[in-house]
Every structure is written in C-alpha cells, then in structure tokens.
Amino acid sequence: MTRSGRRTPGRPAVLLVLLTLLATACVGPALRDDDYRRKAVASLEQLEATIAGTEVALDAAIAGRSFATSTAVTLRQHEETVSWTHTAFASRQPPPGTDAIRAAVVPLLAEASAVMGDIRIAANRTDVRRLAELRGRLGELGGRVEGSLREVRR
Amino acid sequence: MKKLASLTLGILTAVGAFIDIGDLVTDALVGARYGLNLAWVTLLAVVGIAVYAEMAGRVAAVTGRPVFDLVRERLGPRIALVDLTASFGLTGLLLVAELAGVALAIELATSVSYLAWIPLVTVLVFVLVWRVPFTGMERTYGVLGLAMLVFVWAAVALGPDWGALLRDAATPNVPAGEPVPTYVFYAIALLGAQMTPYEVFFFSSGAVEHGWTAENFLEMRMNVLVGFPLGGLLALAIQVVAAVVFHPVGAEAESVAMTALPVSVALGRVGLALAIVGIVAATIGATLETLMSTGYTVAQYFGWPWGKFEKRDRASRFNLLLIVVLLAAAGVALTTIDPIRLTIFAVFLGAATLPFTYLPVLVVANDVRAMGEHRNGRLANSIGTFYLVLLTVVSLAAIPLLAITTAG
Numbered sequence: 001m002t003r004s005g006r007r008t009p010g011r012p013a014v015l016l017v018l019l020t021l022l023a024t025a026c027v028g029p030a031l032r033d034d035d036y037r038r039k040a041v042a043s044l045e046q047l048e049a050t051i052a053g054t055e056v057a058l059d060a061a062i063a064g065r066s067f068a069t070s071t072a073v074t075l076r077q078h079e080e081t082v083s084w085t086h087t088a089f090a091s092r093q094p095p096p097g098t099d100a101i102r103a104a105v106v107p108l109l110a111e112a113s114a115v116m117g118d119i120r121i122a123a124n125r126t127d128v129r130r131l132a133e134l135r136g137r138l139g140e141l142g143g144r145v146e147g148s149l150r151e152v153r154r
Numbered sequence: 155m156k157k158l159a160s161l162t163l164g165i166l167t168a169v170g171a172f173i174d175i176g177d178l179v180t181d182a183l184v185g186a187r188y189g190l191n192l193a194w195v196t197l198l199a200v201v202g203i204a205v206y207a208e209m210a211g212r213v214a215a216v217t218g219r220p221v222f223d224l225v226r227e228r229l230g231p232r233i234a235l236v237d238l239t240a241s242f243g244l245t246g247l248l249l250v251a252e253l254a255g256v257a258l259a260i261e262l263a264t265s266v267s268y269l270a271w272i273p274l275v276t277v278l279v280f281v282l283v284w285r286v287p288f289t290g291m292e293r294t295y296g297v298l299g300l301a302m303l304v305f306v307w308a309a310v311a312l313g314p315d316w317g318a319l320l321r322d323a324a325t326p327n328v329p330a331g332e333p334v335p336t337y338v339f340y341a342i343a344l345l346g347a348q349m350t351p352y353e354v355f356f357f358s359s360g361a362v363e364h365g366w367t368a369e370n371f372l373e374m375r376m377n378v379l380v381g382f383p384l385g386g387l388l389a390l391a392i393q394v395v396a397a398v399v400f401h402p403v404g405a406e407a408e409s410v411a412m413t414a415l416p417v418s419v420a421l422g423r424v425g426l427a428l429a430i431v432g433i434v435a436a437t438i439g440a441t442l443e444t445l446m447s448t449g450y451t452v453a454q455y456f457g458w459p460w461g462k463f464e465k466r467d468r469a470s471r472f473n474l475l476l477i478v479v480l481l482a483a484a485g486v487a488l489t490t491i492d493p494i495r496l497t498i499f500a501v502f503l504g505a506a507t508l509p510f511t512y513l514p515v516l517v518v519a520n521d522v523r524a525m526g527e528h529r530n531g532r533l534a535n536s537i538g539t540f541y542l543v544l545l546t547v548v549s550l551a552a553i554p555l556l557a558i559t560t561a562g
Contacts, residue, residue, distance in 0.1 A: 046406075048404060049404055049405055049406035050405075050406060052400075052403040052404045052405035052406075053400065053405035053406055053407065053412060053415075055403070055405075056399060056400065056403065056405055056415060056419065057415055059419075060415065060418050060419050064422075064423075065418045065419060065421075065422040065423065065426075066415070066418040066422075066423065066426055067262075067263070067418075067423060067426060067427075068265075069262065069263055069264055069265035070262045070263070070265075070411060070414065070415075070418070070426060070430075072265045073261055073262055073265050073411050074409075074411040074412065074415060077409050077411060
C-alpha cells in the first residue's frame with residue numbers, strides 16, 4: 001500500500017520473487033568455485049573445533065573427572081553438530097570443477113559422524129575402555145581433518 | 155550478618171543478570187575463541203553497569219519510583235513506548251533463553267533432554283513468583299548463585315600462566331586468521347550480555363520493592379559495588395577457564411555443557427557438581443529477573459499497581475501479565491528453537507537497544523525537580539555520557555554487523 005492507501009501493483013510480484021529466492025536458497029547450487037571452497041573450509045573448521053572439544057570431554061570422562069550424565073550430554077551435542085555439518089555440506093550442489101573438494105571433505109565428515117555416534121553409544125553405556133579406544137581414533141581423524149583443511153585452503 | 159544479608163539484591167542482580175545464560179555462553183565462547191582478548195569488554199561493562207545501576211537505584215530511592223515509571227513522564231509516551239517495545243521484546247527473548255538455560259543445566263545432571271524439563275521449570279518459576287516473597291527469592295538465589303565462584307577456584311586450580319593471560323588481556327588485538335567484523339560482533343555481544351537493560355529495571359524496581367529511601371544510599375551503593383564487580387569477576391573466571399582449556403587446542407564452546415567442562419577438567423566431579431548448582435541458581439535467578447522485569451516495565455509504563463509488595467488483587471494486571479508472559483516464553487522454548495543461538499541473537503540485539511534504556515536513566519538522574527540535591531554530580535555525568543556515546547555507536551553498528559557476520 002502507498003501512503004495514500006492505493007495498492008502498488010508491483011509489490012506482490014516483488015514479494016513473490018523474494019520468497020522464491022529465499023525458498024530456493026537452501027537447495028540452490030553454490031554459484032562459484034570460491035563459494036564452495038569457502039563452505040568446505042568452514043565445514044572442516046567446524047569439524048576440527050568439535051573434535052578438539054570432544055577430545056577434552058573424553059579425556060575428562062576417561063580420567064573419571066566428570067559425571068556420566070554430563071559427558072553423555074556433551075558428546076550427544078557434538079554428534080549433532082558433526083551430523084548437521086555433514087548433512088549441510090553433502091547436500092550442497094558442487095559447481096563444476098570442485099569434485100575433488102567434495103571427494104576430500106564429504107567422506108571425512110561422514111566418518112567423523114560415524115565415530116561421534118560410536119562415542120555417544122560408548123558414553124551412554126559408561127564403557128570407559130571403549131571410550132579410550134575411540135579417543136585414539138578421534139585423534140587420528142583430527143590429524144587427517146587438519147591435513148585436508150590445508151589441502152582445501154590452497 | 156544483617157549487613158551481609160542486605161547485599162543480596164546486588165548479588166542476585168549480579169549473579170542472576172550479569173551471569174545469566176547469555177553471559178555464561180558468551181563468556182565461554184569468547185574465551186575459547188579469543189583467549190582473554192575480549193576481557194576488556196567485561197571491565198568496560200562492569201564500570202558502565204555499576205554507574206547506571208547506581209543512578210537508577212538513586213532515582214528509585216529518592217523519588218520512590220523506579221526508572222520506567224519516570225521514563226514516560228520525562229520522555230513522553232511515544233518515546234517511552236519505543237523504549238518499552240524494545241525492552242519488553244528483548245527481555246521476553248531472554249526469558250525464553252533463561253528458561254531453556256535452567257533446563258539445559260538440569261539436563262547436564264540428568265542427561266534427560268532439556269525439553270522435558272521446561273514445563274517443570276515453568277511451574278517452579280510460577281510457584282517462586284507467586285508464593286515466595288521478594289527478599290526470600292533474592293536471598294535464596296543470590297546465595298545459591300555464589301556456587302558460581304567455583305569458576306574462580308577452577309581458574310586458580312588450572313594453574314595458568316597468569317603473566318601470559320594478563321598480557322593477552324592488556325593488549326587486545328584481533329588474532330591472526332580471525333575476521334575483524336566477527337571480533338567486533340563478539341565484543342558487542344559480550345557488552346550486550348553484560349549490560350542487559352533488564353538489570354537496571356530489576357535493580358531499580360527491587361529498590362522500590364525494598365522500600366529504599368535516601369537513607370539507604372550506603373546499602374544501595376554497597377550492593378552496586380559488591381554485586382556488579384562480583385558478576386564481572388565470575389565472567390572473567392569463565393573466560394579464563396575456557397581460554398586455558400579450549401583456546402590452545404582450538405575447541406569451540408557454544409553450549410552450557412562446554413561452559414562447565416573446564417571446571418570438571420580442573421576440579422573433577424565435586425567442581426562440576428558445584429558448577430551445575432551455580433548455573434541452575436544463576437539461570438533461575440535470571441529467569442525470575444527477566445520475568446519480573448517484563449511485568450515491571452509494562453505496569454510502570456501504563457501506571458498499573460505493580461510489585462510483590464502490593465496485594466495480588468490490587469496488582470492483578472501485573473500478576474496476570476507475568477503468568478501470560480511466562481506461559482508464552484515456555485511455549486516458545488518448547489518449539490525446539492536452539493536456545494544458544496537465540497541467546498547470542500538476543501544479547502546482540504540487546505546491545506542495539508542499550509541507549510534506549512540508559513538515556514532515560516541519565517536524563518532522570520539529572521532532573522533537579524525529581525532528584526534535588528541528589529542529582530548526578532560531574533563524575534557520574536562524565537562517565538554516564540561517555541557510556542551513552544559508546545552505546546549509541548555500538549547500537550548503530552550492531553545491525554549491519556549482524557548481517558555481515560551472519561550472527562558470528
């Protein structure tokens with residue numbers, strides 16, 4: 001509506017276009033290689049930070065310094081973060097020429113998601129020995145994430 | 155002992171408002187991400203909030219009317235309505251976050267999803283507001299909130315390199331690889347978390363609930379001088395433990411669970427238990443404060459009878475509003491909206507609305523007719539004006555930054 005109260009004919013069309021753009025933004029392809037690379041880096045950084053936090057939580061749990069309940073909550077949240085990061089990046093349409101990035105990042109995110117699931121299960125069972133095993137696997141995975149991050153940043 | 159008990163309003167305001175869910179999360183987040191690089195914001199916030207809380211408390215003690223009561227009279231109904239809308243909306247958002255914050259802290263002790271706890275927490279808050287007198291409320295949660303001192307204990311127990319931490323705090327800079335807008339975003343979020351408008355509304359309304367007069371200036375100032383620096387100390391302790399445990403390994407801390415984790419690293423289960431008690435007490439205190447503040451501001455704007463000192467049937471609209479707001483907040487919290495993102499968003503938006511809260515306090519505190527000989531002196535005005543200019547700049551920068559950084 002204009003100030004005089006008359007309806008502006010173009011407004012609904014503009015609104016419709018904006019809503020369509022908004023609705024398709026979630027599933028639309030990344031426009032440029034740079035955008036896709038930037039999103040890959042952000043996903044790996046998120047993964048790296050979550051793995052580091054999980055390692056701190058696991059060390060406290062293995063040393064008997066935290067409650068099983070709080071450990072379970074912390075690890076469940078970290079699993080959700082990794083799972084969300086994996087889904088969000090994997091569902092992104094890669095632009096041509098970025099398949100190598102996708103091939104490097106998606107399997108790592110998937111593996112991390114699986115490891116975090118195993119950790120959550122072990123934490124819920126208060127299986128400290130299994131947690132210690134998985135702590136080693138997580139450390140090794142963290143190393144690979146770091147390497148992959150260096151590669152993708154190039 | 156009596157004097158100690160009289161400090162509980164300041165302690166509740168500091169522990170419940172300064173250390174609310176917004177601060178708990180933001181402190182751990184910035185400590186993990188920037189070390190002590192943003193500690194200067196906390197120092198800035200402590201001085202600012204103390205100066206303005208003193209002004210608001212003084213206004214309430216001299217005039218017998220809390221800040222918002224005078225805002226409408228001095229600034230006019232239209233400007234006051236803008237202030238009311240901004241404050242009410244923001245405090246309502248924070249209430250949702252605080253309710254979820256209590257539930258998240260209980261989840262840590264039980265591992266039962268926080269969503270299951272929200273209805274129970276809502277009932278508890280209703281009972282507290284309905285049945286417990288103001289002083290009982292503030293003493294219980296003020297004292298229980300002192301369990302948060304476990305973060306100071308944890309900071310000492312971790313045995314950090316204090317020299318390096320002090321150097322980090324004294325020479326703030328944007329760490330390599332960190333975008334400047336994101337650094338500024340978190341600086342503003344921290345300021346918003348620590349200078350939340352409802353702290354001032356609650357403190358000045360609490361002064362009226364206590365029936366403070368000019369004779370209680372000493373008590374009021376002691377509350378300000380003990381409460382807010384205590385809140386600042388706790389905030390710094392949370393930043394320190396996050397900086398020591400998370401920053402070197404590059405871990406992210408964006409949850410209540412991660413806020414408490416450094417305490418278990420430092421002190422084991424006893425420390426973690428104390429941290430959970432402290433977080434529950436602080437967030438319940440903040441829930442009570444945000445809820446009461448929504449009622450205070452609306453009732454004071456419209457001139458309704460308000461407060462726990464009034465008989466319930468006389469302050470019926472105030473009490474009904476509290477019930478409606480509490481139920482609405484619980485409803486929003488139960489939608490599974492991410493409480494942590496909501497918190498960060500709310501404290502950041504809070505920073506954008508800060509001048510709306512603090513300008514009226516400064517204006518009224520300078521009003522000769524209302525304040526007489528107790529109006530602001532030169533020092534209070536100089537510091538108050540400095541903060542007002544700063545908060546206006548922050549307010550203008552906030553929205554563009556929100557867009558540039560996509561909320562951090």
